[in-house]
Amino acid sequence: MKPIKIALFASGTGSNAETIIRFFEYHLAIEIVFVLSNNEQAPIVEKAKSLGVPLVICTNHQVENSTYLVELCKSYAIDYIILAGFLRKIPDSLIVTYPEKIINIHPSLLPKFGGIGMYGKFVHEAVLAAQEKETGISIHYVSEEFDAGRIIAQFAIPVLKHDTVVTIQKKVHQLEHQHFAPTIEREILGL
Secondary structure: OOOEEEEEEOOOOOHHHHHHHHHHOOOOOEEEEEEEEOOOOOHHHHHHHHOOOOEEEOOHHHHHOOOHHHHHHHHOOOOEEEEOOOOOOOOHHHHHHOOOOEEEEEOOOOOOOOOOOOOOHHHHHHHHHOOOOEEEEEEEEOOOOOOOOOEEEEEEEEOOOOOOHHHHHHHHHHHHHHHHHHHHHHHHHOO
16 A cells, blocks of 8 residues: 655744654655745754655745646645645645645634634734633644634643743644644544
């Protein structure tokens, strides 16, 4: 049986991408084929190289191009795309080519605090401003609308009175590192 081929898209530090790469490093059924980044200065670039995963650097213009990502993923026979901190809108053409095959992680309990401009610390600031009692992560499929695709799984943590953006961010990162890769595995393999 051929392994299921995954492409990881990441723009920043790549801690989630690194966790996913390590999780699937010796997996018999799932293979990380390449990491794509639209930022050649991003820490994920060196992390991918050091972990021996092929790297594709592209420009934001190429990401926005309606055919570039589709042709790239098809040329590698990619089955699933995982967004691990990729801060560009995915072109509709790629979503149509890979329906319910593009998985994203979002640092809130969607549908709360999703949409354009809601990423990273902006989400945590909004959670605190709304005096939410809990927050967490949502692992979901990508659709044409930001953060509106079908939710695969959610994991919650309480928001405590003494929490700050920094403490929430740390707790949310822990949830991401703990749950993202195993959830990808379960979803892709139907476990």
